[in-house]
Amino acid sequence: MLDSVVRYGTVSRIVATCAVVRPITCLLAALSAACGGYFTSDPSGLAWDRGVLSMVCMAGLMGVANAVNDIVDFPSDRVSKPQRPIPSGRVAIPTAWSVVTALAILTVTTAAALGLAEMLFAAVLLVLAFAYSYRFKGTVLVGNLIVGVVSCGTLLFGSTASGRMTLSSCLAAGFILLFVVAYEIVKTLQDRDADSAVGLRTLATKYEPGVSVAAYTAVATILCSAALGVGARVSSEPSSYVVFLVPCLIAPVCSCAYILRSWPDRDRSTARSLLILRLAWFPGLVSLTLLK
Template sequence: MGDDYGMRAKALAFIRIVRPIPAMAAAATVWIGAGLAGRDQGAHKPEVVLLSLMIFLAVAVANAYNDIRDVSADLFNGRPRPIAQGFLSMTQAWVVLAVCLASSLVLAAAVSRRVFVTDLALVAGSLVYSWRAKGTVLIGNALVAGLGSVPLLLGAKAAGTPVDRIIVGQLLIFTYMFGYEVLKSLRDAGGDTAAGYVTVATRWGERTALAIWLLLVISFIVLTIWCGVSLHPGWSYFALMIILVDGLLAFVSMRVLMQRMSVSRAVSFCTVAWLPGLLAIGRIG
């Protein structure tokens, strides 16, 4: 009985280290980008399928390396990460990373040389974030936000999406992800301080980090309203983005500002809010 439990726990740890939900969200962003070209255009191309799988694995690489680098911070913060909890060894984590990296690059090469170089740059950027850029003030947050917008660009280019829609979609993703990363730095301030990381929360203080997050939330809401007014995306965009996403962001922001909601819970709410946000971005096509 104990052996069966241990095997299940080990198998679950191999899945958890790649953080499949964020990886699937990034893969879905490729389809969102392709869908911006129009309902009957390139979203069903085999290239889009390969790109989405490639992005899933590239994000899995980033997540595995983040767990490898952040063991001390995860232990301090009590984060339920496989290495920090002792379910995976460092060697096993590196094996997962290597397999995902090789698989992602093979898929990228199957699409084109340009995509292979892009995938390599994406992975390198994500590794640099965990290795060096995370210990910076805002630069690392902006880097993650920029990397998070690339899957939409890849899908959009594969499907022939007009440039203006690509720019709008990437702006929405970048602004939301930038704020989300700043909010996470607030949540992780204690562990980051213990690990010696220099973030916006540890360098400038939690009040300043909170003010920056609120500014980014306001910027995102203004941008979503502008998109709704100028691009005429339809009622579904307003239902998903303006009501669900913006409404939840406004609610969470007020609760955090009034100290009636923890930052950790706010991060969870913002994670959930991004799902209808992605669907809403797909409606601007």
């Protein structure tokens, strides 16, 4: 593998190393932390320095989670996703571990600067990220739930760092948890063949695809019902909340359920659903700020 790394230029290797941490998801984690801080108090009372530190911390955390996941996925990615930075040879595994170490240090030090509670919170999220890749990735739904917990934890971390958790921030985190679990169910369905080849036991590899589709539909139904029913009651501006929530979150989630259940081409339906859910992540997060 080292020989293949040498073939690539410096710029290509730098770009590939950045790709290992998946900058877009790191940015989304930072924005999720900012969203959590937004729920704590009125803008004039917000501690912007703590908010920025929480965003940097959660971006680092997500970078660690992504890089470790790519390292652990190397055997299966060689078969199903050879274009990724590590299996393609653009990034050596020792280099990826160096990135993980640097980002882990960044995460812990920025969390420590915020306080003991924040440092412990970040440490728990880091442990969960490692536990997912090394122990729970090959489980039925448990791994999906852990990814959801880490993702919604970024918002709760922002609330903790900027003040305190509120009912609105807890509800928003709950909706993120359900959204990410639904996304992960579809993702394991897409990765079914590769996961099966390396012996991973997931909902998609253990059961027929229809079971994963039913599980996604069930989680999506709970998410939409809770976001509309409970969220509208909590929001101080329920009309605006619903107006933004329906096109930004409800419609994409429901359209994916329709696609997964009605399109006969399983590969095409899962790919399209994942694209829709990825595109819905940011506008959906923005719409949840109206829970305040």
